[in-house]
Amino acid sequence: MVVISDIIVQGVQMLLVLLLAPLLTGFVRKIKARLVRRQGASMFQPYRDLLRLLRKEVVLADNASWLFRVTPYVTFAAIWVAAALVPTFATGLPFNWTADLIAIVALLGSARFFLALAGMDVGTSFGGIGSSREVMIAALAEPAMLLIVFCMALVAGSTQLSTVANFLASSYVGLRVSLGMALIALIMVALAENARIPVDNPATHLELTMVHEAMVLEYSGRHLAMIEFGAFLKLLLYISLIACVFLPWKIALFGTGPLAYAIGAGAYIVKLAVAGFLLALFETATAKMRVFRIPQFLGAALMLGLLGTLLLFVSRSF
Amino acid sequence: MAPVVLQMSCVAGLLGIAGLTIFLSRAKSATAIVYSLTLAVSLLALFGSIRSLLGGVPDISDLTLPIGLPWLGAHFRMDALASFFLVVVNLGGASASLYGLGYGHHEPAPHRVLPFFPAFLAGMNLVVLADDAFSYLLCWEFMSLASWALVMAHHREPGNAKAGYVYLVMASFGTLALLLAFGLLAGPAGDYGFAAIRIAQHTPYAATLVLILMLLGAGSKAGLVPLHVWLPLAHPAAPSHVSALMSGVMTKVAIYGFIRVIFDLLGQPTWWASVVVLILGGITAVMGILYAMMEKDLKRLLAYSTIENIGVIFASLGLALAFQANGLKLAAALAFTAALFHVLNHSLFKSLLFFGAGAVLTATGERDMEKLGGLIHRMPQTSFAVLVGCVAISALPPFNGFVSEWLMFQAVLQSPELPQWALKITVPAVGALLALAAALAAACFVKAYGVTFLGRPRGAAAETAHEVDRYSLVAMFILAALCLLAGILPGLVIDALSPITTAILSGRMPIQANEPWLSIVPIAESRSSYNGLLVMVFITISASLAVFFIHRFASHALRRGPAWGCGFSDSTPAAQYSAGSFAQPIRRVFGTLLFHARDHVEMPAPGDTRPARLRIELHDLVWEGMYAPIAGAVGYSADWLNRLQFLTIRQYLSLVFATLVTLLLVLAIWS
Numbered sequence: 001m002v003v004i005s006d007i008i009v010q011g012v013q014m015l016l017v018l019l020l021a022p023l024l025t026g027f028v029r030k031i032k033a034r035l036v037r038r039q040g041a042s043m044f045q046p047y048r049d050l051l052r053l054l055r056k057e058v059v060l061a062d063n064a065s066w067l068f069r070v071t072p073y074v075t076f077a078a079i080w081v082a083a084a085l086v087p088t089f090a091t092g093l094p095f096n097w098t099a100d101l102i103a104i105v106a107l108l109g110s111a112r113f114f115l116a117l118a119g120m121d122v123g124t125s126f127g128g129i130g131s132s133r134e135v136m137i138a139a140l141a142e143p144a145m146l147l148i149v150f151c152m153a154l155v156a157g158s159t160q161l162s163t164v165a166n167f168l169a170s171s172y173v174g175l176r177v178s179l180g181m182a183l184i185a186l187i188m189v190a191l192a193e194n195a196r197i198p199v200d201n202p203a204t205h206l207e208l209t210m211v212h213e214a215m216v217l218e219y220s221g222r223h224l225a226m227i228e229f230g231a232f233l234k235l236l237l238y239i240s241l242i243a244c245v246f247l248p249w250k251i252a253l254f255g256t257g258p259l260a261y262a263i264g265a266g267a268y269i270v271k272l273a274v275a276g277f278l279l280a281l282f283e284t285a286t287a288k289m290r291v292f293r294i295p296q297f298l299g300a301a302l303m304l305g306l307l308g309t310l311l312l313f314v315s316r317s318f
Numbered sequence: 319m320a321p322v323v324l325q326m327s328c329v330a331g332l333l334g335i336a337g338l339t340i341f342l343s344r345a346k347s348a349t350a351i352v353y354s355l356t357l358a359v360s361l362l363a364l365f366g367s368i369r370s371l372l373g374g375v376p377d378i379s380d381l382t383l384p385i386g387l388p389w390l391g392a393h394f395r396m397d398a399l400a401s402f403f404l405v406v407v408n409l410g411g412a413s414a415s416l417y418g419l420g421y422g423h424h425e426p427a428p429h430r431v432l433p434f435f436p437a438f439l440a441g442m443n444l445v446v447l448a449d450d451a452f453s454y455l456l457c458w459e460f461m462s463l464a465s466w467a468l469v470m471a472h473h474r475e476p477g478n479a480k481a482g483y484v485y486l487v488m489a490s491f492g493t494l495a496l497l498l499a500f501g502l503l504a505g506p507a508g509d510y511g512f513a514a515i516r517i518a519q520h521t522p523y524a525a526t527l528v529l530i531l532m533l534l535g536a537g538s539k540a541g542l543v544p545l546h547v548w549l550p551l552a553h554p555a556a557p558s559h560v561s562a563l564m565s566g567v568m569t570k571v572a573i574y575g576f577i578r579v580i581f582d583l584l585g586q587p588t589w590w591a592s593v594v595v596l597i598l599g600g601i602t603a604v605m606g607i608l609y610a611m612m613e614k615d616l617k618r619l620l621a622y623s624t625i626e627n628i629g630v631i632f633a634s635l636g637l638a639l640a641f642q643a644n645g646l647k648l649a650a651a652l653a654f655t656a657a658l659f660h661v662l663n664h665s666l667f668k669s670l671l672f673f674g675a676g677a678v679l680t681a682t683g684e685r686d687m688e689k690l691g692g693l694i695h696r697m698p699q700t701s702f703a704v705l706v707g708c709v710a711i712s713a714l715p716p717f718n719g720f721v722s723e724w725l726m727f728q729a730v731l732q733s734p735e736l737p738q739w740a741l742k743i744t745v746p747a748v749g750a751l752l753a754l755a756a757a758l759a760a761a762c763f764v765k766a767y768g769v770t771f772l773g774r775p776r777g778a779a780a781e782t783a784h785e786v787d788r789y790s791l792v793a794m795f796i797l798a799a800l801c802l803l804a805g806i807l808p809g810l811v812i813d814a815l816s817p818i819t820t821a822i823l824s825g826r827m828p829i830q831a832n833e834p835w836l837s838i839v840p841i842a843e844s845r846s847s848y849n850g851l852l853v854m855v856f857i858t859i860s861a862s863l864a865v866f867f868i869h870r871f872a873s874h875a876l877r878r879g880p881a882w883g884c885g886f887s888d889s890t891p892a893a894q895y896s897a898g899s900f901a902q903p904i905r906r907v908f909g910t911l912l913f914h915a916r917d918h919v920e921m922p923a924p925g926d927t928r929p930a931r932l933r934i935e936l937h938d939l940v941w942e943g944m945y946a947p948i949a950g951a952v953g954y955s956a957d958w959l960n961r962l963q964f965l966t967i968r969q970y971l972s973l974v975f976a977t978l979v980t981l982l983l984v985l986a987i988w989s
Contacts, residue, residue: 057875077861120768128895136903
């Protein structure tokens with residue numbers, strides 16, 4: 001009986017992230033538009049975009065192989081599984097025990113691995129430029145992310161996200177230098193991984209300035225819909241990750257009743273809205289960097305992660 | 319039959335095949351006969367070693383043969399550690415033989431390969447089995463020479479002669495270091511048996527020297543930076559299935575030697591030894607993968623990637639040493655298991671990838687990635703198997719590479735317990751280096767796979783390629799399946815490795831078979847757990863759900879058309895990203911410092927119709943900073959000493975007289 005209710009909660013969580021992801025992106029776009037005094041499209045525009053893409057035919061390049069057609073599904077599945085592993089409104093969900101934070105990083109890595117391959121599959125120079133820059137960014141963002149993971153794991157004594165969230169929600173941790181560094185580094189990595197300003201511009205369609213968009217340039221129709229959906233989910237995943245580790249406020253702890261779940265879900269939506277607003281604010285206030293400034297940006301994240309970890313190695317109370 | 323007797327019989331069988339081959343190597347059917355025989359013997363040896371490994375803790379068997387040094391004999395022994403490495407060696411041997419059954423038919427000079435192939439396998443088996451220093455060194459030398467002969471199989475190809483020469487010099491250097499190490503271990507009593515060395519007390523100075531000498535000797539064979547220079551020359555020079563053995567298996571035999579001496583024979587380690595091993599491992603991992611990233615020759619790229627993996631293994635071993643020195647047995651067992659798991663994993667996927675490179679070589683005659691491309695259309699099965707290998711080596715779940723990296727990171731997280739400050743600072747820094755290496759490995763294999771197999775063909779050879787023979791494909795698919803199996807059922811592998819950690823570190827990881835749903839749990843579930851099987855099931859389910867809904871509700875319409883490419887759809891295949899251009903961002907980030915990389919653009923003046931040229935300048939700083947000066951010094955002193963060869967008789971006589979007087983003077987002053 002307990003198992004069944006656990007699985008239902010897990011299923012609800014997986015559906016919830018799926019349903020909320022496009023809304024979050026639409027919300028960020030709307031806020032950005034309002035901040036620059038434009039009307040902007042409706043917050044629900046991403047859903048309409050996805051539906052329209054699904055109804056369109058796929059135009060496949062002559063040279064595209066099976067890998068190109070499989071990649072959208074593999075990418076989407078890997079990101080969805082990773083999102084299912086992150087506690088959103090409740091901790092201790094059954095999937096949470098399958099894998100830990102390191103595995104989540106690696107699952108996102110798999111998604112990127114296949115996308116980068118697909119970018120090279122058609123054999124145009126734009127796909128190549130996108131893939132090559134994407135792996136350069138990832139090569140710096142992934143180690144930074146792992147160091148952040150080390151940092152959190154050393155504070156909470158675990159790499160298991162549910163345990164981390166439980167620990168940070170239920171006991172007094174206080175302000176810690178290392179966690180502060182990890183938070184800043186994680187925000188920087190999240191900006192890079194989600195192809196946001198200042199690393200990449202999600203709205204651009206000028207070929208030479210874009211990274212992620214260049215890589216998926218040849219996709220169309222339902223394939224593009226899956227890839228876009230994957231990107232929406234990834235943004236939601238990173239915000240959930242930051243929320244569950246650094247803001248485990250009102251998250252439903254393991255084994256609590258339906259009311260706690262409802263409060264948790266409400267708090268989660270508030271957290272998403274706040275994070276989305278801050279993201280929009282930040283993006284309107286900064287400009288995109290040159291590609292070769294990105295290593296310095298991510299190098300700073302790497303250094304912050306390393307310093308945070310070193311501090312914890314030196315003393316557990318930092 | 320005792321396990322060691324079975325193994326020795328297999329070795330005798332392999333040597334017998336090698337002898338037989340000398341007589342029939344010119345015969346037409348020799349290739350098929352030799353590879354089927356080695357396949358059979360390797361499978362038998364594999365079976366024996368697996369049975370011995372799973373047989374339990376006390377399954378140790380000895381054998382003394384009345385050969386070797388007089389009155390001493392040659393000692394051979396099989397314990398858990400040896401059994402595990404025999405599994406790695408013979409699994410590699412069996413798959414290479416199976417691959418050779420098909421690949422061997424493309425060999426232009428089979429009589430240069432066939433006799434040495436079984437001899438090489440026998441040599442590797444013998445090194446792992448040897449139980450006294452004399453037999454160990456003899457077998458080590460035999461293994462080196464057999465592999466040298468295989469490197470020189472195509473001695474007329476440009477570069478191979480140099481590869482063979484550098485290999486020979488480095489192998490002799492390595493053996494010299496090992497010889498001195500064993501000399502120190504044997505001590506003044508001079509008992510060369512491992513049993514006696516294990517009991518003997520070693521002074522701290524001797525132990526330090528032994529560690530340094532083992533890092534030089536075993537490290538040079540395994541490819542530790544800066545002793546790696548021979549590896550990217552020699553490994554690609556051999557035929558591809560031999561490259562697979564050298565890169566995937568022989569480097570593991572070197573690691574076996576290191577483990578045997580440092581963990582088993584030397585006794586309790588000192589903590590600072592682990593700092594040396596950790597730093598060397600971390601640097602090796604990052605340097606190896608950066609070299610690989612810059613490479614455009616497919617087989618050289620794989621050889622450089624081996625250096626990275628060796629670095630990862632040595633870093634894990636360094637962690638194990640650090641924990642062991644501080645008496646943290648559980649953490650030491652975790653780090654050691656991670657190292658052994660990675661040994662197995664690397665032998666699986668590196669063999670697979672070298673087989674794939676061999677298949678590409680057979681189909682196109684090219685190793686230069688910049689002339690390949692689009693092979694996924696011409697060689698669908700090979701490219702699928704290689705894709706599995708690339709995903710596995712990039713440490714992506716649910717494949718096996720991820721599991722060993724995961725275990726290693728879990729071991730890193732145990733290290734705040736360590737008391738020494740140097741370790742407290744080194745371990746996280748090395749952890750960062752390893753994370754960087756893992757991320758760069760993924761980038762490197764996106765490049766390798768994307769440029770070779772995806773995109774459009776860049777030349778005639780890639781356009782007309784054909785799928786390779788069935789034997790090669792079967793060998794690749796078996797290895798690919800093993801990569802997946804070890805990735806989704808890692809608990810079984812960890813349990814199989816536990817007799818080794820029990821015997822060597824007297825600690826072990828928790829029994830994983832007791833965990834529900836085949837999870838792996840290094841310490842406790844609340845700290846960390848990973849379940850490869852469930853991750854794979856979840857990915858499969860969610861991908862199938864996505865496919866189901868898309869195909870149920872979305873449009874099915876599909877049209878083939880020219881690539882859009884922002885309007886540049888008719889560009890030539892040469893406009894695609896190549897290996898060099900793909901690596902350019904990473905070269906700019908890391909290469910300027912580590913390789914003194916420079917891009918020179920030669921731009922013609924406006925109005926001039928000559929093409930602009932981009933020239934990339936890369937320096938191998940290790941070669942230029944360390945080996946070139948040594949080679950220069952040796953050459954200079956040889957030139958100088960050469961004068962002594964052309965003296966007149968009077969000058970010779972005065973030289974002899976002067977020497978005699980000097981020696982007598984020294985003697986007089988001394989006493």
